[in-house]
Amino acid sequence: MYYEALQRTVRITELSDEMVKQYAKKIFGFAYSKTQNTYQAEDLTQEILCSLADSLRKHESITDLDGFVYTVSCYTWSKFLKNNKKHWNNLDIDYFINLRSGQDVEEDVANSQLIERLKIEIAYLTALHRQITLLFYYDNKTGDEIAKQLNIPHSTVRWHLSEIKKKLKVGIEMEENLSYQPKRLWCGHDGWSNDMNMHGIGHNPLVDNICIACYGTALTIEDLSRTLRVAAAYIEPLINDLLYMDYLKMVGKNKYQTNFFIHTRRHDLIIAKYKLHNIAPYAKKIISAFRAHLDEICDIGFVGATLDRDFLLWALIPLSLQKWYYSSLSEVLSKNHIQIDTPKRKDGTQHWVCAGFKDEELPDGFTPEEIDFKEKSNGNGIKTRGSDSDEHSLQYDGYATIKIGIPWREFGSPNGDLRGIRRVAALIKSNEVQNEYDKAIITSFVEQGYAKVENEKPDLLIPFFDKEEYGKLQAVLDIIQKEAGETLFADFIEGFAEAIEKEIPLFISQNERIYLKYQAYPQYAVLYWLADNDLLRYPTDEEAKRLCTVVWCE
Numbered sequence: 001m002y003y004e005a006l007q008r009t010v011r012i013t014e015l016s017d018e019m020v021k022q023y024a025k026k027i028f029g030f031a032y033s034k035t036q037n038t039y040q041a042e043d044l045t046q047e048i049l050c051s052l053a054d055s056l057r058k059h060e061s062i063t064d065l066d067g068f069v070y071t072v073s074c075y076t077w078s079k080f081l082k083n084n085k086k087h088w089n090n091l092d093i094d095y096f097i098n099l100r101s102g103q104d105v106e107e108d109v110a111n112s113q114l115i116e117r118l119k120i121e122i123a124y125l126t127a128l129h130r131q132i133t134l135l136f137y138y139d140n141k142t143g144d145e146i147a148k149q150l151n152i153p154h155s156t157v158r159w160h161l162s163e164i165k166k167k168l169k170v171g172i173e174m175e176e177n178l179s180y181q182p183k184r185l186w187c188g189h190d191g192w193s194n195d196m197n198m199h200g201i202g203h204n205p206l207v208d209n210i211c212i213a214c215y216g217t218a219l220t221i222e223d224l225s226r227t228l229r230v231a232a233a234y235i236e237p238l239i240n241d242l243l244y245m246d247y248l249k250m251v252g253k254n255k256y257q258t259n260f261f262i263h264t265r266r267h268d269l270i271i272a273k274y275k276l277h278n279i280a281p282y283a284k285k286i287i288s289a290f291r292a293h294l295d296e297i298c299d300i301g302f303v304g305a306t307l308d309r310d311f312l313l314w315a316l317i318p319l320s321l322q323k324w325y326y327s328s329l330s331e332v333l334s335k336n337h338i339q340i341d342t343p344k345r346k347d348g349t350q351h352w353v354c355a356g357f358k359d360e361e362l363p364d365g366f367t368p369e370e371i372d373f374k375e376k377s378n379g380n381g382i383k384t385r386g387s388d389s390d391e392h393s394l395q396y397d398g399y400a401t402i403k404i405g406i407p408w409r410e411f412g413s414p415n416g417d418l419r420g421i422r423r424v425a426a427l428i429k430s431n432e433v434q435n436e437y438d439k440a441i442i443t444s445f446v447e448q449g450y451a452k453v454e455n456e457k458p459d460l461l462i463p464f465f466d467k468e469e470y471g472k473l474q475a476v477l478d479i480i481q482k483e484a485g486e487t488l489f490a491d492f493i494e495g496f497a498e499a500i501e502k503e504i505p506l507f508i509s510q511n512e513r514i515y516l517k518y519q520a521y522p523q524y525a526v527l528y529w530l531a532d533n534d535l536l537r538y539p540t541d542e543e544a545k546r547l548c549t550v551v552w553c554e
Contacts (some may be wrong), residue, residue, distance in 0.1 A: 052069065201353065209228055303425045382396055393421075464551045
């Protein structure tokens with residue numbers, strides 16, 4: 001289109017064919033560099049040619065034809081922009097590619113892409129290198145000026161400039177990383193933490209992917225930026241925070257590596273497989289001992305003693321499971337001269353990071369039964385809580401709770417809720433008239449599913465033991481523990497450690513490897529194996545809301 005217009009202009013202005021061939025591509029290149037749009041570039045080219053024809057008529061001789069064409073092109077572009085910008089969105093161009101003899105449109109576009117790639121590579125540089133680059137190339141500072149401004153030796157500035165050039169050259173010549181697929185993590189903690197959001201792990205996608213990218217591979221900030229395709233300025237403060245919490249560690253002078261274990265679905269299935277095929281003899285001993293003494297426990301007369309017997313077992317068995325497991329673990333660690341030290345974080349807390357990949361595909365090599373048992377034997381958490389007035393509670397959140405859409409149950413405030421439960425239990429035993437405060441407490445527990453009211457009389461739907469009743473309960477539980485074996489799970493734990501050790505990556509710290517090896521946790525496996533084998537009734541959906549919850553006073 002623009003070439004035909006030029007031919008018409010040639011006939012009008014009597015320009016030679018040689019001039020047409022010499023300037024056609026240059027003018028179109030100029031137009032395209034301004035508009036970044038082929039159709040708009042063609043329109044602008046036609047207007048430049050018309051302006052050029054008019055201008056040539058007014059001059060008998062032109063000494064610098066290149067400069068003349070360039071001047072006319074810029075003038076015409078200014079008019080074109082003023083007349084047309086209201087009709088289309090012009091891209092901001094912060095650079096201009098000069099029209100040079102022999103330059104073509106393809107070269108213009110290549111240069112444009114090169115500059116854009118250069119901007120990206122500069123964004124990947126570390127903070128110091130970004131600062132030196134801007135000072136030297138954009139602010140035209142000399143090496144001496146940069147040295148004075150940054151308070152570093154001039155020779156160091158020269159070295160940094162040399163390194164920057166190498167990095168930019170390598171980065172520009174390198175193929176862009178388009179294969180990286182962002183992933184997400186779930187995250188919690190084992191121990192004491194001040195930040196339930198775990199400094200972004202499991203909540204901030206960029207933090208997740210920093211930890212994933214550095215998992216098993218030490219990377220520089222520039223490596224991370226290029227891998228994640230994110231400017232280093234966004235990554236640096238997150239890395240500093242993760243370093244502060246020891247969630248990342250320094251490797252060498254400038255590389256970072258994730259400092260905690262990340263669970264995979266395969267790893268968790270291997271754990272579930274071991275539990276499924278090894279928990280049966282332990283679970284049978286436990287249920288047999290509890291069934292033999294259940295009447296004796298209910299005869300204590302605690303609040304909740306009249307609840308369904310199987311429902312009570314879901315609450316009472318975990319009390320003994322906790323003691324069985326930790327007594328057994330202590331025995332195994334002592335026998336093998338092992339000590340596990342919970343990491344001390346720089347914010348004063350002590351905890352392990354418990355994290356894993358979200359939405360992973362199901363790996364091959366596992367049966368449907370093993371996959372199903374994995375969901376059941378990996379609970380959301382075991383919560384033991386105490387108040388300043390000696391009330392205590394134990395809660396398990398497991399498969400039954402998840403199934404009805406309640407993934408995490410927790411009393412609202414440690415002191416208020418536990419003291420409130422104690423007050424409701426006292427009202428039940430004494431038949432005392434409720435005041436307005438009592439009614440508000442009862443209403444709260446009814447809403448949570450832990451209590452009910454019939455004929456204006458409250459009743460707890462979970463077992464509660466006062467100090468005297470809890471002493472009697474402990475006496476019976478001690479008998480049960482001795483009958484089944486005080487260190488019942490010792491062999492189970494040692495077998496677990498042997499089975500899981502080879503699955504833990506070697507780059508994980510020795511202390512964490514030991515922690516993971518002995519993290520057998522058979523508690524959920526016992527309960528759900530018993531339920532799957534008809535030795536313990538599965539709870540109803542209504543019971544699941546308050547399942548595995550028991551409160552006592554000491």
